[in-house]
Amino acid sequence: MEFLVHIEIALPPDLSDAERALLEQGERERGLELRASGAITRIWRIPGRRANVGIWSAEDATALHELLSSLPLFPWMDITVTPLARHPLEG
Amino acid sequence: MEFLVHIEIALPPDLSDAERALLEQGERERGLELRASGAITRIWRIPGRRANVGIWSAEDATALHELLSSLPLFPWMDITVTPLARHPLEG
Amino acid sequence: MEFLVHIEIALPPDLSDAERALLEQGERERGLELRASGAITRIWRIPGRRANVGIWSAEDATALHELLSSLPLFPWMDITVTPLARHPLEG
Amino acid sequence: MEFLVHIEIALPPDLSDAERALLEQGERERGLELRASGAITRIWRIPGRRANVGIWSAEDATALHELLSSLPLFPWMDITVTPLARHPLEG
Amino acid sequence: MEFLVHIEIALPPDLSDAERALLEQGERERGLELRASGAITRIWRIPGRRANVGIWSAEDATALHELLSSLPLFPWMDITVTPLARHPLEG
Amino acid sequence: MEFLVHIEIALPPDLSDAERALLEQGERERGLELRASGAITRIWRIPGRRANVGIWSAEDATALHELLSSLPLFPWMDITVTPLARHPLEG
Amino acid sequence: MEFLVHIEIALPPDLSDAERALLEQGERERGLELRASGAITRIWRIPGRRANVGIWSAEDATALHELLSSLPLFPWMDITVTPLARHPLEG
Amino acid sequence: MEFLVHIEIALPPDLSDAERALLEQGERERGLELRASGAITRIWRIPGRRANVGIWSAEDATALHELLSSLPLFPWMDITVTPLARHPLEG
Amino acid sequence: MEFLVHIEIALPPDLSDAERALLEQGERERGLELRASGAITRIWRIPGRRANVGIWSAEDATALHELLSSLPLFPWMDITVTPLARHPLEG
Amino acid sequence: MEFLVHIEIALPPDLSDAERALLEQGERERGLELRASGAITRIWRIPGRRANVGIWSAEDATALHELLSSLPLFPWMDITVTPLARHPLEG
Numbered sequence: 001m002e003f004l005v006h007i008e009i010a011l012p013p014d015l016s017d018a019e020r021a022l023l024e025q026g027e028r029e030r031g032l033e034l035r036a037s038g039a040i041t042r043i044w045r046i047p048g049r050r051a052n053v054g055i056w057s058a059e060d061a062t063a064l065h066e067l068l069s070s071l072p073l074f075p076w077m078d079i080t081v082t083p084l085a086r087h088p089l090e091g
Numbered sequence: 092m093e094f095l096v097h098i099e100i101a102l103p104p105d106l107s108d109a110e111r112a113l114l115e116q117g118e119r120e121r122g123l124e125l126r127a128s129g130a131i132t133r134i135w136r137i138p139g140r141r142a143n144v145g146i147w148s149a150e151d152a153t154a155l156h157e158l159l160s161s162l163p164l165f166p167w168m169d170i171t172v173t174p175l176a177r178h179p180l181e182g
Numbered sequence: 183m184e185f186l187v188h189i190e191i192a193l194p195p196d197l198s199d200a201e202r203a204l205l206e207q208g209e210r211e212r213g214l215e216l217r218a219s220g221a222i223t224r225i226w227r228i229p230g231r232r233a234n235v236g237i238w239s240a241e242d243a244t245a246l247h248e249l250l251s252s253l254p255l256f257p258w259m260d261i262t263v264t265p266l267a268r269h270p271l272e273g
Numbered sequence: 274m275e276f277l278v279h280i281e282i283a284l285p286p287d288l289s290d291a292e293r294a295l296l297e298q299g300e301r302e303r304g305l306e307l308r309a310s311g312a313i314t315r316i317w318r319i320p321g322r323r324a325n326v327g328i329w330s331a332e333d334a335t336a337l338h339e340l341l342s343s344l345p346l347f348p349w350m351d352i353t354v355t356p357l358a359r360h361p362l363e364g
Numbered sequence: 365m366e367f368l369v370h371i372e373i374a375l376p377p378d379l380s381d382a383e384r385a386l387l388e389q390g391e392r393e394r395g396l397e398l399r400a401s402g403a404i405t406r407i408w409r410i411p412g413r414r415a416n417v418g419i420w421s422a423e424d425a426t427a428l429h430e431l432l433s434s435l436p437l438f439p440w441m442d443i444t445v446t447p448l449a450r451h452p453l454e455g
Numbered sequence: 456m457e458f459l460v461h462i463e464i465a466l467p468p469d470l471s472d473a474e475r476a477l478l479e480q481g482e483r484e485r486g487l488e489l490r491a492s493g494a495i496t497r498i499w500r501i502p503g504r505r506a507n508v509g510i511w512s513a514e515d516a517t518a519l520h521e522l523l524s525s526l527p528l529f530p531w532m533d534i535t536v537t538p539l540a541r542h543p544l545e546g
Numbered sequence: 547m548e549f550l551v552h553i554e555i556a557l558p559p560d561l562s563d564a565e566r567a568l569l570e571q572g573e574r575e576r577g578l579e580l581r582a583s584g585a586i587t588r589i590w591r592i593p594g595r596r597a598n599v600g601i602w603s604a605e606d607a608t609a610l611h612e613l614l615s616s617l618p619l620f621p622w623m624d625i626t627v628t629p630l631a632r633h634p635l636e637g
Numbered sequence: 638m639e640f641l642v643h644i645e646i647a648l649p650p651d652l653s654d655a656e657r658a659l660l661e662q663g664e665r666e667r668g669l670e671l672r673a674s675g676a677i678t679r680i681w682r683i684p685g686r687r688a689n690v691g692i693w694s695a696e697d698a699t700a701l702h703e704l705l706s707s708l709p710l711f712p713w714m715d716i717t718v719t720p721l722a723r724h725p726l727e728g
Numbered sequence: 729m730e731f732l733v734h735i736e737i738a739l740p741p742d743l744s745d746a747e748r749a750l751l752e753q754g755e756r757e758r759g760l761e762l763r764a765s766g767a768i769t770r771i772w773r774i775p776g777r778r779a780n781v782g783i784w785s786a787e788d789a790t791a792l793h794e795l796l797s798s799l800p801l802f803p804w805m806d807i808t809v810t811p812l813a814r815h816p817l818e819g
Numbered sequence: 820m821e822f823l824v825h826i827e828i829a830l831p832p833d834l835s836d837a838e839r840a841l842l843e844q845g846e847r848e849r850g851l852e853l854r855a856s857g858a859i860t861r862i863w864r865i866p867g868r869r870a871n872v873g874i875w876s877a878e879d880a881t882a883l884h885e886l887l888s889s890l891p892l893f894p895w896m897d898i899t900v901t902p903l904a905r906h907p908l909e910g
């Protein structure tokens with residue numbers, strides 16, 4: 001099943017540069033794994049924001065939550081999930 | 092997979108009593124079928140409103156849409172769907 | 183450039199069945215053309231609603247408006263467009 | 274009487290790992306008690322969020338408030354309560 | 365149990381004066397009964413609006429819904445119900 | 456004149472237990488005075504929240520502001536005031 | 547006591563020109579009376595809208611409601627009232 | 638003084654094609670006049686909507702209202718006006 | 729030109745009493761100057777809030793911004809400005 | 820392609836005066852470059868707020884994001900982007 005996932009990220013302002021760099025490197029690595037495994041089908045940045053919108057694929061909402069909470073930046077994310085149904089145009 | 096489904100109903104004001112009675116009888120019959128089949132696990136009325144909230148069970152969002160759009164009152168419903176994940180307290 | 187396009191449809195209640203069928207057939211045909219031409223990359227139904235969300239591709243917002251307003255149901259659509267930027271995970 | 278209870282949790286960012294673990298263990302234990310006693314009939318996680326939605330049972334709003342405020346994480350919860358009425362489909 | 369009930373009324377614009385007078389007389393009579401029986405403890409008008417806010421008393425949300433839907437103007441009301449818990453200042 | 460007053464309280468997270476206890480004791484004492492003087496006619500807790508809704512009585516908005524700002528927790532309150540008019544049912 | 551009153555007007559689209567002219571003339575006459583009597587202290591148009599914002603003076607919310615509902619266009623107005631307290635700068 | 642003006646247009650659904658064409662021709666002519674006179678400095682379409690956003694220039698809000706209400710489609714427009722101040726970058 | 733200006737104030741919680749007193753004294757002095765000069769025509773407190781609403785007079789939005797940003801509490805204010813047009817009742 | 824960009828700025832309260840001055844000087848320099856290069860066509864201040872609205876020009880949303888995130892104050896900005904289509908009045 002597919003989901004539209006909107007993620008806004010608000011890192012704490014008092015993070016050191018080293019902590020931030022480490023977190024962002026981990027986030028990128030986990031993101032690449034999720035892209036490679038097909039969990040993230042497509043992902044885009046919302047211009048002007050630390051935010052993205054993506055098409056995620058998971059068996060159900062429980063599996064999706066496990067994928068999302070595996071992201072290193074998860075504690076600082078505000079996430080909105082929209083379930084997606086097949087559209088007749090996609091036959 | 093389970094979904095929280097919130098339904099608000101706004102019947103057109105110019106419906107005749109007979110049309111309304113017919114629609115509501117069909118709605119009740121289809122609702123009882125969905126209860127019996129397990130598609131609607133639980134359902135409650137929102138007090139003071141022509142609205143209800145229910146726990147629906149369907150394989151995915153596509154199957155859920157088919158269930159919801161099979162309701163005779165579907166054309167006059169405003170429906171919001173929240174996907175539900177398993178909570179650790181439910182073992 | 184890609185856009186996230188959210189479309190809600192509210193057909194007028196007094197449409198005859200024949201008019202409605204004609205409109206929906208035209209909508210489906212135009213939709214298939216836009217899918218075939220690559221204007222609509224992906225499209226999904228929002229479960230429980232006469233609504234969809236899609237990834238549209240157009241040179242700019244002017245071209246996107248021409249595509250959207252070419253839909254037979256356009257006069258009854260409430261459309262929200264989000265511009266999409268490339269995400270680093272998409273290399 | 275039943276209530277739909279939506280809970281969003283925002284733990285303070287400067288909690289030590291030990292304090293957090295202790296709080297979450299207490300929360301889990303109290304939650305299991307409330308499930309066992311029937312105060313929480315059903316509970317689900319909102320995917321992607323530190324949030325849950327549940328069906329709670331209490332004699333009235335005063336008793337419900339006592340149950341909710343007995344949760345160790347209560348001071349960091351944003352809670353919305355919807356009263357539920359019996360739906361005719363539930364006979 | 366007590367509830368805070370906010371009611372907005374939007375009568376259809378094409379009601380004849382006679383129909384409107386009849387409805388409003390029925391509404392007033394049913395309101396006086398609910399005041400006399402103690403179902404409505406207090407009620408106020410929101411200045412500038414066809415709206416009121418009241419303290420209603422009912423055994424639970426199901427009983428409250430029956431009271432509210434017994435009002436002749438119910439089909440044209442938009443009603444929001446807030447459950448109320450005992451406050452420590454009320455001893 | 457009567458007012459519907461909705462109060463949400465957000466105490467600062469870094470308050471010591473002693474400071475908090477002192478503030479809450481002062482709040483309770485001032486609340487009892489306002490109940491005794493008739494300034495607060497009725498007050499209820501919103502279940503699940505550090506919030507209350509009450510019927511306040513004051514000569515006008517200026518007098519009401521003085522009453523509200525005399526509460527020891529006033530600096531941490533978010534208050535919404537709705538002016539109330541006499542309803543014909545209260546004859 | 548003074549109130550900030552925001553009024554949005556939505557006349558029904560099927561009014562004849564004669565009916566509209568009659569209503570607007572009555573509205574103007576009643577408005578001039580309310581200005582002359584001091585009920586409306588000041589009034590401004592919101593640019594681009596059939597809307598205005600004004601400072602109204604009335605003994606209390608009940609008297610204000612009577613003033614507002616005496617306007618010929620009252621049935622088509624959406625009105626929001628904010629009670630105003632004396633500011634220390636107006637000493 | 639400059640204003641940011643956001644206009645959404647909702648023509649009545651029962652307009653005949655001839656009436657609509659006449660209104661839109663008048664709208665276009667008046668729009669061209671306002672562009673030529675400098676009242677509309679810039680104007681853009683919001684993609685996917687019968688809506689536009691423009692930079693308007695007028696001596697004050699009263700003059701702006703006169704310009705806006707001179708548009709033939711004004712009765713069907715929902716208009717939001719934001720006053721604009723000089724930004725230091727525009728030296 | 730006149731503007732309706734709504735100001736909400738949120739002073740930082742860690743301000744010392746001396747700093748706060750100094751800021752508030754400066755604010756009062758600047759406020760009195762703006763009242764005396766005619767920049768603030770009228771001003772009211774919103775009951776129950778650290779907020780006020782006022783009628784401000786300035787040549788245009790640029791001049792208004794200079795007036796508002798001259799207030800000592802400006803860095804902690806959340807300000808909403810509504811431009812006001814002459815109403816026909818004010819002849 | 821053009822975009823309407825609304826920017827709200829919230830600098831952290833504990834910034835030293837020197838840090839703030841440095842940041843604002845850098846912001847001004849980068850802003851002047853973007854004006855000179857044509858990336859910012861026009862920009863205005865929202866009166867009473869640390870906010871601005873501007874017309875930005877970029878090849879697409881990806882290029883716009885690079886421009887916006889090159890601003891020294893970007894980490895403290897809340898940015899909303901509206902894509903703009905050509906309006907027929909601009910021939």
